[in-house]
Amino acid sequence: EYTRVTTEGGRLSDVLSGYIDPDDGIAPPAAEVPPPVDAKAAKADDDSDDDEAESSDDEEEAESGPDPVIAAQRFGAVSDQMEITRKALKKHGRGNKQAIAELVALAELFMPIKLVPKQFEGLVE
Numbered sequence: 001e002y003t004r005v006t007t008e009g010g011r012l013s014d015v016l017s018g019y020i021d022p023d024d025g026i027a028p029p030a031a032e033v034p035p036p037v038d039a040k041a042a043k044a045d046d047d048s049d050d051d052e053a054e055s056s057d058d059e060e061e062a063e064s065g066p067d068p069v070i071a072a073q074r075f076g077a078v079s080d081q082m083e084i085t086r087k088a089l090k091k092h093g094r095g096n097k098q099a100i101a102e103l104v105a106l107a108e109l110f111m112p113i114k115l116v117p118k119q120f121e122g123l124v125e
Contacts, residue, residue: 001119002075013065015119019074020112074113081106 001015085102092099115123 001122002071011065012068012071013116015116016066016071017114017116018066019070020114074109078106078109078113081109 004010005012005015081102085099085106088096088099088102094100
């Protein structure tokens with residue numbers, strides 16, 4: 001489906017919704033307790049943070065959907081690994097250690113890609 005979208009045109013968001021961040025499942029390190037801050041200085045800092053937050057919201061609205069460059073890199077890597085995996089399965093069979101290692105490598109490349117429900121349903125049916 002990715003190949004169809006890139007060659008015939010279409011929206012990348014019809015295929016995938018984003019990527020899973022590998023750091024999401026890891027608890028953040030314990031944060032150090034910040035030193036006490038003067039109330040007036042904190043108020044001034046809060047005002048400048050609001051301006052920065054507003055500008056970043058504008059940037060996020062301008063970008064919609066997954067980055068096509070990153071998608072091309074990830075799907076290219078999956079495609080390359082898929083060919084390697086197919087060759088290993090054909091040559092050695094599914095129970096061979098090398099074939100299993102190639103399947104694991106393929107899974108590791110594919111797992112971080114968040115597919116839209118329509119695409120996911122097509123894979124599991």
